[in-house]
Amino acid sequence: MTSLPDRVSGKQLGLVIDLDTCVGCHACAVSCKQWNAGGVSAPLTDFEPYGAEPSGVWFNRVHSFEAGDGVDGRTVHFPKSCLHCAEPACVTVCPTGASYKRAEDGIVLVNEDLCIGCKLCSWACPYGAREFDDDAGVMKKCTLCIDRIYNEHLPEAERLPACVASCPSGARHFGDLGDPSSDVSKLVAERGGFDLMPELGYRPVNKYLPPRRGAHCGSVAGRAPADALVPTGDAASKLLSWLDRLLSR
Amino acid sequence: MHPALSVIVFTVLSGAGYGLLFLAAILAIGGVLPAAFWFDGCVAVLALAMISIGLSSSVLHLGRPERAWRAMSQWRSSWLSREGVTALVCYPAALMFATGWLWWADSMWWRLAAAITAVLAAATVACTAMIYASLKPVHQWRSAWVPAAYGVLALYSGCLWLDALRLGFDVPVPHLNLAAVALALAGAGIKIAYWRHIERTRSPATPESATGLGHIGKVRMLDPPHTQENYLLREMGFKIGRKHRRKLRRICIGLGFAAPALLVLIADFLAPTAAAAPALLAALLAMAGLLIERWLFFAEARHTVSLYYGAEAA
Amino acid sequence: MSESRQSTGVDLSPVVSDRVETTTCYMCACRCGIRVHLRDGKLRFIEGNPDHPVNRGVLCGKGAAGIMKQKSPAKLRKPLLRTGERGRGEFREIEWDEALALAATWLGEIRRTDPKRLAFYTGRDQAQAFTSWWAEAFGTVNYAAHGGFCSVSMAAAGMYTLGGGFWEFGEPDFEQTRYFMLFGVAEDHSSNPIKIGISRLKQRGAKFVSVNPVRTGYSAVADEWLGIRPGTDGLFIGALIRELLLADQVDFAYLVRYTNAPWLVIDAPGTAEHGLFARDAQGAPLCWDASTKAVADASGTGVTPALAGRYRLADGRDAVPAFQLLAERFLDDAYAPEAVAAETGIAAKTTRRIAAEIADVAFRQELVLDVPWTDWAGRRHDKMIGRPVSFHAMRGISAHSNGFHTCRALHVLQLLLGAIDSPGGFRYKPPYPKSCPPHAKPSRPAEANHSLAGPPLGYPLSPDDLLVDTDGRPLRIDKAFSWEAPLAAHGMLHTVIANAANADPYAIDTLFLFMANMGWNSAMNSRGTADMLAAKDASGAYRIPRIIYVDAFYSETVAFADLVLPDTTYLERYDCISLLDRPISSADGPADAIRHPVLAPDRDVRPFQDVLLDLGARLGLPGMVRGNGKPTYSGFADYMARYERKPGIGLLAGWRGERGEATGKGAPNPEQIAAYVANGAFWHEELPVTARFFKHANRDYLDYAVRMGFLDAADPIVLQLYVEPLQKFRLAAEGHGKVRPPPAHRERVRRFFDPLPLWYRPFEEAATESVDYPLHAITQRPMIMYHAWDSQNAWLRQIISENRLYVSRATAAGLGLADDDWVSIESRHGRIKGQVRLMEGVNADTVWTWNAIAKRAGAWNLAPDAPEATRAFLLNDIISDLLPAREGGYRYSNSDPVTGQAAWYDLRVRIAKCAADAVSARAEALAMPPGWPPRPAILRFGAEFRPREASK
Ligand SMILES: Nc1nc2c(c(=O)[nH]1)N[C@H]1C(S)=C(S)[C@@H](COP(=O)(O)OP(=O)(O)OC[C@H]3O[C@@H](n4cnc5c(=O)[nH]c(N)nc54)[C@H](O)[C@@H]3O)O[C@H]1N2
Ligand SMILES: Nc1nc2c(c(=O)[nH]1)N[C@H]1C(S)=C(S)[C@@H](COP(=O)(O)OP(=O)(O)OC[C@H]3O[C@@H](n4cnc5c(=O)[nH]c(N)nc54)[C@H](O)[C@@H]3O)O[C@H]1N2
Ligand code: SF4
Ligand code: SF4
């Protein structure tokens, strides 16, 4: 089980996160917490919730970075959850088979009934996408909202991960990244979507879209306007020139 | 990486135990170790005790210890699972070897058991090492020096215990003192080389690659996702100061290698019964040194997740 | 799929809930539609309502944490009566009957003697239509919501200029704009709509420019970030205006048609009419008709009004078009990009380029909609011509002491571009625009046992409308509508406590506060304010004799109350989001909404609105009791449906009329609330496409607005480039008219009541030496926290439970500061300490932090050693509520001189490295009210919902 499925269907469900529009509002993180707290991995325990060191189980966390120096740089808000890697060492290191990758859609899950809480998978995940629940003694993680995306009790249009459904900035997309003709794959191709830490070879399914750059980007519908307006007169002559500007009401 | 006491104790004790078991088995097969009831018994008991204490410590470290048995199932892919399997099957082999040593030391079966014990002991240590060495996110572990160190240090600590016991029981084993000194030198050499290696190399992962934002410029954390520590930071965000690590490395070499080597050398000049005390002290000091070594092994390891939490390199 | 279900043992189709209720979120004032999923009567999941016009299905992080608000251990449980000294948190629980009887006795006594001795102030003003009506009935002028310290400069600038504006009166045309500039916005009330809008315009490839000293949040996703120095936006906007004027990049046709730009302004210095509009005998404003070369009625349609020149009026006086005065102001070299660059920190080259981009989009890329429409004069136009440049702004420009004029400048810029309610520009949200300038006036104090003549708040149009006595002294406790803050249209909650404690201008009896954490994060000089709440006079009596406070949680302010009336949560009560209040409409049509109880309270608490009606009935207030002495309304739900402000106009516009057949105006409908509940708790109506733009002058829209009761008459609303009422105050300061400012205030009124926008240095900066306090210190709202509300929220406080002081890396290097260092932060008012974080994206002269993270130890039922109490800091501790003393020792409020808006972001500080344990005096920990269960040490919320594993 812990060995990767040898027959992976072409389907690779995952998320595409648009760093160009993410405003860092944490809506995805909290919606994720909310859904999953009562979902298949329930509960997402919180420790010292009102105390000095509050912490808890979260499947999605929003980081903030600055890239580049001074005004030429950018602040980038950066949500991160499990990337449902194609080569997930978090799965292969698992001694119990609790950690597995689904053959049918590529989703990486933990079977909590098998998990012994050795935490090795969290060491094996370069991205910090595994969450140990100290109270339950088992590992938990983003399920890609498997109990939503296939949930027959939800209307078809709402069968989306909670984080995607809530994002106010349209910065999260869900779909089949194994299918090059899917909307998400096209988006990735169009916008130059990239992998996190490609050098480690985990081949994440989730992709990130880069922020657009530069003062002129998106500028005024693709046309660079002049660098400055050309005055049609000096301050004194202006007033006179307007004397002839006759417009009826 | 968080230096968890349970894992440190586990790897150091079980390493020494398997080292001792391995040496005993090999030397016994080679006929270098004579069959001597108390001595053999003590070697076996000490080895198995260290292994068992170590293993229980690691089991107790689990979130669900009662399910530990499940860890045997994934030997095809998981070094941890393999470690569990080899550790487990090593027990009956070791018991057969130990009892056989006392009573049937000449039989084929005993030789086979001893050989299997040696192989499994070595394999268990190798698996343990590979658990770490296979983790791509931890650059400091992903190195051939790691299995080398685990192997040599297991042998080294096992050898010191064997030496102490044989001197205590006055069992003659030629060159064992010198072998211990040689292993100390090798161990220290490997550690020093390892430290140089981790000083001089960096993980290929950087804040820039972790975020994919390097094309914009240098990437620095602005805000963490949560203002208080979370599991990931507690488990994998451990940081150790430069000065602190230097000091501990020196203590580790002094206490764990130089002092024991010196003591064993001294012991070499003493009568066996008088030599037992320094040899025992050498073993104990080495164990202390190795605890520090192992603590550093974790404390100095930086997981790539820390790149998301402000670390400039992993 | 059944295969995968089996292969994994995971239940892929668990039942989500057995009941779904649709209501309105109140984790913040954005008021999104939510669907609340319940299982076995327990909250399971809250999601955005896809049908709702505000959020269209999305939900922000606060909204998603609603469950944890409901689970908060800080929820008040029963009415409390103070037993210890104020501020310590020592109470005993009492029954509601006792609490209400007590409150009714106190208030009844006041009403019988001098109703203004009741100061009734509300914080979050979501029930303002109702609370204002209650204050009016009670008869106290001392009523307001929190707007005075929030964004009144923005709101008032909009109302006096456009009859609407940013704040909650309008929105950018996110769907069509091609250039969007955002000034000083971290989050705003319109939280989800702005996010939706920004992402959509970015996806379309429109350009987004953010002007903000800090590059986070919205500014982080801007295509261009202009890290302006705080308080200087007026200069930057002025420079843009100058560039546009010099290059003739102005929509002259728009100005002539829709604004008062051509109106003639009398130029007769020294006279009582200098600077006022020249009017005919009927009072109609005049213009110079260039075609007939004569003075003409400016509101006529046949005229060709001149925008420049000097003209002789029939009475022999000279007059010039308002536009000419405006142009003269901004053509001045003082607004040249080079001249302002040093102040603003924005290079002249950049300013020039931005002006060129704006002009390019507005005039070379005009947006033409093939939508015919009819203007106010009945003329058909077969197209709508748009200027797809849009602007939005909030407290970054309004929370400075020059905020009113800066907000005005931005509106003027939009007018010059013709980008007000034209396609692609700024758009009004019905019921806006309102008449401009607005005509509701603040009411004067009432006699004992009498109600006010009208609502307590309004918009003065001349000194005659001020609430001052014959000596020019304020008649309101907060000094709103006095010479200190003549256009304080939202009152001045930030001055109430100090004024009441100092009996200035008079003593009050009871301070009745609702939902405003005035003992902490919503006060300037927060420590001093807390002290004043507990201050005693020489006889040992409290200087504010009685304090009644209504909160739902154990906030810092609760500790100062004599009587605490615990409120319900937003999931437990009826609320009304009314068009009479702060509407949730979109530019495409009006909308309103309700909240209705989804859960029954699990403690002895009552909805405040019910309590207020109950109190009103006990006091026998007009409108709240029937002839037989019985309450008029059985509760707030009943009031929502039956109350009529004017015949046919009530709180809710949907499903009016006896059978729910009418919208806007119509008889009360007993089934109205049920209709709302059935429709997802909201009502929304789309305007016909012909009425969606140029609403101020669009016949279809104006007629619609009259039909709906938004406007009294379908006259066009002329946009006010030049604000004549301001000039009337200035004239008074120059000695004209009956009501004149006392000498001490004269110069101030004369200077700041300028009918044209102007820029002046913010008071704090002008008053302190920049060598002493070299840095600006500002706050931003975190997107994930609503003021004080969310530290009790187990999920949200995990995201932020301590705040840092963000310092530019360059500035930090100069000060020898490294990341994580502790620094002392010192203003002329006080000193606190905080931990720094270095960043690139902040103006080098500015430091900033997140607002309202710090909490008093023990408050909100947090552990006393919570980071909120030990490591977090509150900038409010060092923001003075008063300006430095002037000649004569008088100290003005630290506010905008026109509107009285609190000048939070004027703060200047110096910072220096200090020890982590450097003590900063902190208030002692609050005691907990009696009988509260211990706060949980672990939360396993959701365990009860875990689906049982599907059979393997
Ligand atoms: N430094 C600094 N200070 C500022 C600002 C700033 O930008 N910087 N901003 C200012 C502005 S604009 C504002 S509006 C104020 C906001 O400040 P306030 O209006 O005071 O808002 P809060 O303190 O969040 O909330 C007031 C109280 O409402 C209570 N409450 C929450 N929900 C309910 C409910 O359902 N019923 C009842 N009865 N009570 C409830 C909370 O418990 C809290 O005690 O802060 C101001 N203070
Ligand atoms: N999540 C969340 N949403 C909220 C609230 C909340 O507490 N939390 N509060 C609500 C309330 S009561 C209000 S009033 C609104 C306020 O909404 P905003 O006005 O968006 O809120 P502020 O945090 O005051 O943001 C002020 C912004 O102006 C910038 N700024 C400061 N000085 C200047 C300046 O001189 N020039 C320019 N250009 N920018 C400047 C600051 O960096 C900051 O980004 O938000 C509402 N929405
Ligand atoms: S992100 Fe981490 S947990 Fe998720 S699949 Fe990849 S390695 Fe595994
Ligand atoms: S913690 Fe659980 S899931 Fe992770 S490796 Fe260990 S057994 Fe597998």
Ligand code: SF4
């Ligand atoms: S897909 Fe579901 S579980 Fe994963 S981050 Fe999004 S909400 Fe959380």
Ligand code: SF4
């Ligand atoms: S909800 Fe969307 S905008 Fe908000 S942090 Fe998540 S991805 Fe970014």
Ligand code: SF4
């Ligand atoms: S923006 Fe405000 S009203 Fe809307 S979901 Fe968030 S908290 Fe609720």
Ligand SMILES: [Mo]
């Ligand atoms: Mo506000």
